[in-house]
Amino acid sequence: xxxxxxxxxxxxxxxxxxxxxxxxxxxxxxxxxxxxxxxxxxxxxxxxxxxxxxxxxxxxxxxxxxxxxxxxxxxxxxxxxxxxxxxxxxxxxxxxxxxxxxxxxxxxxxxxxxxxxxxxxxxxxxxxxxxxxxxxxxxxxxxxxxxxxxxxxxxxxxxxxxxxxxxxxxxxxxxxxxxxxxxxxxxxxx
Amino acid sequence: xxxxxxxxxxxxxxxxxxxxxxxxxxxxxxxxxxxxxxxxxxxxxxxxxxxxxxxxxxxxxxxxxxxxxxxxxxxxxxxxxxxxxxxxxxxxxxxxxxxxxxxxxxxxxxxxxxxxxxxxxxxxxxxxxxxxxxxxxxxxxxxxxxxxxxxxxxxxxxxxxxxxxxxxxxxxxxxxxxxxxxxxxxxxxx
DNA sequence: GTCTATAGGCAGATAGAC
DNA sequence: GTCTATCTGCCTATAGAC
Numbered sequence: 001x002x003x004x005x006x007x008x009x010x011x012x013x014x015x016x017x018x019x020x021x022x023x024x025x026x027x028x029x030x031x032x033x034x035x036x037x038x039x040x041x042x043x044x045x046x047x048x049x050x051x052x053x054x055x056x057x058x059x060x061x062x063x064x065x066x067x068x069x070x071x072x073x074x075x076x077x078x079x080x081x082x083x084x085x086x087x088x089x090x091x092x093x094x095x096x097x098x099x100x101x102x103x104x105x106x107x108x109x110x111x112x113x114x115x116x117x118x119x120x121x122x123x124x125x126x127x128x129x130x131x132x133x134x135x136x137x138x139x140x141x142x143x144x145x146x147x148x149x150x151x152x153x154x155x156x157x158x159x160x161x162x163x164x165x166x167x168x169x170x171x172x173x174x175x176x177x178x179x180x181x182x183x184x185x186x187x188x189x190x
Numbered sequence: 191x192x193x194x195x196x197x198x199x200x201x202x203x204x205x206x207x208x209x210x211x212x213x214x215x216x217x218x219x220x221x222x223x224x225x226x227x228x229x230x231x232x233x234x235x236x237x238x239x240x241x242x243x244x245x246x247x248x249x250x251x252x253x254x255x256x257x258x259x260x261x262x263x264x265x266x267x268x269x270x271x272x273x274x275x276x277x278x279x280x281x282x283x284x285x286x287x288x289x290x291x292x293x294x295x296x297x298x299x300x301x302x303x304x305x306x307x308x309x310x311x312x313x314x315x316x317x318x319x320x321x322x323x324x325x326x327x328x329x330x331x332x333x334x335x336x337x338x339x340x341x342x343x344x345x346x347x348x349x350x351x352x353x354x355x356x357x358x359x360x361x362x363x364x365x366x367x368x369x370x371x372x373x374x375x376x377x378x379x380x
Numbered sequence: 381g382t383c384t385a386t387a388g389g390c391a392g393a394t395a396g397a398c
Numbered sequence: 399g400t401c402t403a404t405c406t407g408c409c410t411a412t413a414g415a416c
Contacts (some may be wrong), residue, residue, distance in 0.1 A: 006399090021300045024214035027391060039393090039403040043399095049393065050253050103300055109358040111212045112296045114290065141272045153355075153367045161351020165343075166313050168299040186375050196382095217409065229411090239411065364385045 007045040010036050015064075019102030022053055023119070038097040054108065054185050055122045061104050062126035069133050079137045079151070080186055086177045087159060092177035094166045103167060108159045127156050138186075151186050159181070197235040199225050203255075205247040207290030213244055213301050213309070244298065245312045251294050254317035259323050267325045268339070270376055274369045277349060281365035284356045293357060296350045317346050329375075341376050348372075 013034050015028040028050055032039050046053040069086060078084035092097045109123035131152040138148035158178050163172035203224050207216045218240055222229050236243040236252035259276060266272035283289045299313035321342040329337035331363050 018306055022212070022214065024212065025301065025305060029391075030395090031326055040396095040401050041399080043393075051277065051393095103364065106354050107300045110216065110293055110300060110354055113357045113360075114210055114292065115215060120358060127355065127358060143317065150367060153353055153364055154371060157348070157351035157355045157364050159351070160354045161347035161349070164296050164300055164354070165347045165348045167303045168310060168317060170303075174343055174347050177340060181344060181375055185371055191410095218411090219409075230383050231381080233411075234381065 006035075006037055006041055010037065010042055010045060010053070011060045014053055015061045018054060018057055018059065018101070018108055019104055021102075022098075022107045028053075037066040045152075051116070051118060054119055058105060058108060058119070058122040058126055062129060065104050065126075066129055066133065069130060073133070077141070079134070079141045079143070080183055082137065082150075082157065082184050083134070087162065087175055087182070088168040090159065090163065091172040091179065094170060094175070095172065099178060100167065100170075103160075103163055106163060111187055131156055141186050143186075147186065154185060196225075196231055197357055200227065200232055200235060200243070201247055201250045202204065206252045206292070208244060208247055208298055209251065210290075210299045211252055211292075213306075218243075237309065237342055241306070241308060244309055248295060248298060248309070248312040248316055252319060255294050255316075256319055256323065259320060263323070263325060263327050267331070267372075268325070269331045269333070271339075272375055273324070274344065274360065274372050277352065277365055277369040277372070280353065281362040284360060284362040284365070287360065290357065290360075293353055296353060298333055334375075338374065344375060 010031065012061065014026070017020045017031060017034075026041060028039070031053075032042055042053070046056065066188060072082050072086045073079075074090070093101055105123050105126045108119060109127070110121035112123065114120075134155045135148045135152040139145065143151070157174075158181075161168050162175035162178040166172055200221065203217070204221050207221060208226075218229070218232060221234055221243075232243070233239065235245065260280070262272050262276045263269075266275060282293055294376035295313050296314045298309060299317070302313065304310075324345045325338045325342040328341045330334065332339070348371075349365075352365035352368040356362055
């Protein structure tokens with residue numbers, strides 16, 4: 001079996017391009033060109049075309065980020081320190097232009113929130129999954145339910161907004177400022 | 191003179207559509223169709239086409255937000271309370287779907303940061319102008335230079351991320367959570 | 381300055397051989 | 399399942415009459 005898995009290959013490339021360029025700026029032709037696969041293969045694996053591919057790509061990206069969050073939580077018992085490490089790691093890609101990975105889900109979410117309901121729901125679901133990881137981490141560390149939920153809600157806004165600023169300015173400092181502000185927001189246990 | 195100002199009319203419509211749908215999902219045909227003007231008029235006022243129109247639309251939107259920030263600052267001397275009022279006002283549009291105005295600059299910024307340098311610079315400039323308004327407001331209220339600058343940097347990340355979450359979830363609560371968190375971040379004078 | 385018609389290219393999608 | 403050829407339609411942009 002020479003080809004590893006053409007479907008996963010398409011998903012990986014689509015996921016990367018959607019993060020870098022967004023949904024509407026990324027063409028199927030670019031995706032199949034980079035994959036080396038024929039267009040028929042794409043439509044075989046994703047019969048409903050671009051929208052279905054994008055929904056699967058959002059799930060693919062979402063899982064990747066979930067695993068990244070989990071790995072940071074495994075290495076650090078304090079939820080505040082873990083969240084800070086995650087954000088600093090995210091910030092570091094903006095030190096060199098060639099390291100920039102794009103915007104995981106936020107760009108697709110903003111692009112489609114008002115004009116493509118299936119994609120909006122896929123993005124909302126991804127955000128929700130990340131939020132739950134944060135909530136559970138804070139609860140396990142002994143935080144009150146209310147404060148844990150607040151941390152979950154704020155996590156997505158803080159990282160999403162920080163990435164938006166860091167990518168526009170090509171500067172890691174906005175995300176670093178967010179990381180430094182985290183302890184001020186969640187300092188009280190309950 | 192029956193037509194008020196066809197250039198401003200195009201700018202207003204383009205600004206609204208770019209905020210709602212983004213740069214790549216908004217066609218010039220849609221803009222001229224909504225304006226009722228012929229396509230030749232658009233290219234007369236913006237000879238360099240879509241990119242030039244988008245840059246001018248970003249400036250147009252930027253000025254509108256600047257004026258909004260200034261008006262909130264005029265009505266409230268405490269910078270923290272003023273910032274909270276501004277964010278709550280931004281959140282309120284997400285109570286009813288028909289009130290949603292879109293994402294002022296952030297969507298275009300995310301879409302173009304890595305693939306269209308002139309537009310990226312236009313967005314960066316808009317963010318910078320807003321940031322300066324915040325910095326000045328905090329300094330005038332007696333905050334230390336360092337804390338005022340921190341407030342400026344965080345303002346764009348917080349509002350941008352909050353809008354991203356509120357629009358994706360069609361729920362004002364993420365932005366409200368941001369507004370409630372503001373005092374924790376900037377409570378110390380110096 | 382205003383307006384129409386159209387060029388030229390690329391998008392997403394499909395048909396059908398193998 | 400793999401791959402090629404092609405369709406249809408929309409996009410940005412332009413030419414040129416008025």
